[in-house]
Amino acid sequence: MxxxxxxxxxxxxxxxxxxxxxxxxxxxxxxxxxxxxxxxxxxxxxxxxxxxxxxxxxxxxxxxxxTRLSWQFLNSFASRRTEEAGVRAPMWGSIWACVICALAAVPIGVGTAIYLEEFSKRSRFRSFIQLNIANLAGVPSIVYGILGLTAFARAFGSASTDSPITIGQPESFFYLQLPFGHGVLAGGLTLMLVVLPIIIVSSQEALRSVPRSLRTASLALGGTQWQTTWNITLPASIPMIMTGAILAMSRAIGEAAPILVLGVPLFIRTTPINLMSDFTVLPLQIYNWAMRQQSGFHELAAAAIIVLLAVLLTLNAVAVIIRHRLQRAAS
Amino acid sequence: MSNAAEISAAAVRAAAANRRGIARSRAARIGTERIIRGTLLACALMSIVTTFTILVILLAQSVSFFAMPQVSIWEFFTGTTWAPLLGEEKHFGIWPLIAGTLLVTSIAAAFALPVGLIVAVYLSEYAPSRVRSILKPILEVLAGIPTVVYGFFALAVITPFLHDHISESFGTFNALGAGLAVGIMILPIVASLSEDALRAVPRSLRDAAFAMGGTRFDVSAKVVVPAALSGIVASWLLAITRAIGETMIVALAAGGLARMTLNPADEVQTMTAYMVQIFTGDAPAYGIEYKSSFAVATVLFVITLALTMAGNLFLRAFREEYE
Structure with a gap:
């Protein structure tokens, strides 16, 4: 001192x-x-x-x-001859599963977030749901696979998988059956379960970032809670919600374990034509190729990883651009 | 964001929108509001239904597994032999699977928890903002890489490295390679969650410590880290939960031999890897091996749920302190 x-x-x-x-x-x-x-x-x-x-x-x-990357690699089916093999089936499978997952998870996730942030009061019920969502975020994805297998693929064993209830013919585009079996609809819905907690939490953060004063202005003019949400709060938070949803989708595209549990066929030479079609996804194809000891499959796995990472990087770039636009619009 | 112009713009929009609404009768408006509230509530209830369904499925299948004559609950929870597929006499003692999971998770934690914390301290206390703006996206990329890619990395890079440079005893499948890959996977989780906790510590605490003549290390290690400890513990618990539930890395790199071992060069089977083996194999649905995987899943679910809840408790304690 x-x-x-x-x-x-x-x-x-x-x-x-x-x-x-x-x-x-x-x-x-x-x-x-x-x-x-x-x-x-x-x-x-x-x-x-x-x-x-x-x-x-x-x-x-x-x-x-x-060395394996080429147009032909993207456009051919898996094959025992490594020089002819490609990722056409898993690529289309991933796209179908991801779109189904997004169509199901985004409305439900955003709806849950709106309910929790805009409609529910600070009650014990609300904190129960909140705690439940936090716990769901920690459930291993393979456990969601078991849920998907039992609930979607087998419909809790309520109808036999061998003789399902059907609508339309297996080759028509609107063909549906119950239980879903290991079709692409069951896969997409299982992925929805995995990403739902992520979408809910990120949407809640987006809604919370909208200033109170905007809501108060609308409510003071006589708007109902829903009119305020739909016309004011949602438009203000939609870029952030979209960013969260896209990042959740990139998580869904990378998931292999839940799809694996559904029991999808390992060797597929078709692309999906309807919601019940057999499918596989890129991470699962990577797993199958990486597991093989024979020469050539190792390179195929690496090439498929490059395709997968390219897709993820594109998604992340889109999310960054949206976030950037949001910041510019806000400033 | 909340400037007057924007509020008035929002007010104009709201007024226009509300006028459209008012054109209809008040009763109709209230009715619509009710329907919408109900729909939103149904969405929120989905998450409760999900949890409930998981519990029911796991418990129902486990009960029917334990009801089988070849199985005893006592053996399941105390037995040290897991031999569900081979031989005349099947054994269902879950400890080898738990031991495998713990071995892989311990290796991952030994790598990722300290390194993740140090990276977090560096990002939050030391790094200039330019370095930070480069490192944060790199961590985000690491966090976004699918786990099957880390599994491939373990098989193609880590294990050959261990075999060539550390010891010949590392085979194609070993616990250390898988554990390190899992560690790399959870590193960004530890780093970014811990960094959030460190940055939430009020500036005034740091300023006080600096004013006492502390070095940056003194301030970080004796003030900031202790103040953020519950947040850091939360990040560790959540990362360990991810490591325990991780499936594709261990299925690719750890192998499929359920046994009690502490040797990191050994092939081990984790709980998740056993489930993969059953669901990709030819085990007949509703057979005993198939049902055993639900019992394993129940144990896995209970462990991860307990850890997640503990992690969230620490997180809440931390938030109540500083936010």
Whole structure:
């Protein structure tokens, strides 16, 4: 304390707090500063490690897979002859499953968020639902697969899977059956279960970010709760909701475990034509190829990963652009 | 955001919209409102139904599994032999699967929890904003990579590296390779959740510590990290939950041999990997192996649920303190 005052008096030049502290400190401080610098070095090494791991991951996969990338790879079905194999079936399967998942999960998720944020009072019931959603977010995706298998694919065993109730013919575009079996509808709905908690939480954050004053203005003019939500709150939060939904979809596209539990066929040479069609998804195809020891399949898996990562990167870029527009519009 | 111009614009929009509504009778408006509220409530109830259905399915199938003559509850919870598929005499003692899961999870946690926390401290306390703006997207990319890709990475890069440079005893499938891949997967979760917790600590605490002459390390380690501890513990618990429930990495890289071992070079089977084996195999539906996977799923569900709830409790404690 004494030396600090002396230093400050003897020197009229303005110094930064750091300098004052550095000049004033006793010898024991030296050790602490060495610890500080060492820790910073450790921080940089560990953070660098994360960056290096990502680099190695991307470079290895590119090296292993890029020779297999071609138009033909995207446009052919899986095959035992590795040089002819491609990702046509899993790619279309992923697109179908993702679209079904989005059509189901976004309305239900946003609806739940609106109910919790705009319509429900702070009650015990509300915090129960909130706690339940937080817990659902921690359920392993393979458990959702079991739920999808039992509820959607088998309809709780209420009707036999061998002789389902049907509408239309298997080759028509509107063909439906109950239970759904391991068709693309069951897959999309199972993925919906996985991403629903994510969409609900991100939509709630979006709605919460809309200023109270906007709602109050609308309510003061005689708008009902729903008119306020539909005309004021939702339009103001839709970019953020969309960003959350797109990130949730990129999670859905990467999920393999729940689809695997549904028991989809491993070897598919068709693309879906209706909601009951057999399908597979890109991550599952990657899993199947990666499991094979024979030469050639390893490269196929790497090439399929490149396709999957390209799709995810595109989705993320779209989310970033929307977020960017939102920030510009808000400023 | 909440400037006067925007509010008045919103008011004009609201007025126009409300006028459209008022044109109809008040009774009709209230009716519509009720229907909409009911629909939204139904959406919210979906999540309760989901939880309830999961519980019913798991419990019902587990009960019918334990009712089978070859199975005893006592053996299931205490037995150390898991041999559901091979041989005349089947054994259902879940401990080898739990041991496999714990081994892989411990390796992942030993790597990801400290590294994730250090990355979080660096991002929140040390890194200049330019470095931060580069690192955050990199962590987001890491967090967005599908787990099957990490599984491929474990098979194609980590395990060959371990075999060539550490020990010949690492086979194609081993716990360490899978554990490290799971660790890489949960690293961004730990880092970003812990960073959120660290940044929520009020500036005034840091300023006070700096004013006492503390170095940045003193401030971080003795003030900020203790103040954010419940948030950090929450991030650890949630990350461990993800590691325990992780499926594709262990199915690809850890192998399919259920046994009690602590050797990271050994092939192990986790609870999730066993479920994959059953659901991709030819085990007949409604047979004993098939039903055993539901019992395993129940144990997995209970463990992850307990950890998630504990994590959320810590998170809430932290939020009540600082938000």
């Amino acid at each position: 004494h030396s600090l005052g002396a230093q400050a008096q003897s020197n009229t030049r303005r110094r930064s707090p750091g300098e004052i502290v550095a000049a004033a400190v006793p010898a024991s401080q030296l050790r602490r500063r060495v610890v500080d610098r060492t820790f910073l070095a450790l921080c940089i090494v560990f953070t660098g490690l994360a960056v290096v791991i990502l680099g190695i991951l991307l470079v290895t996969i590119w090296q292993d897979g890029h």
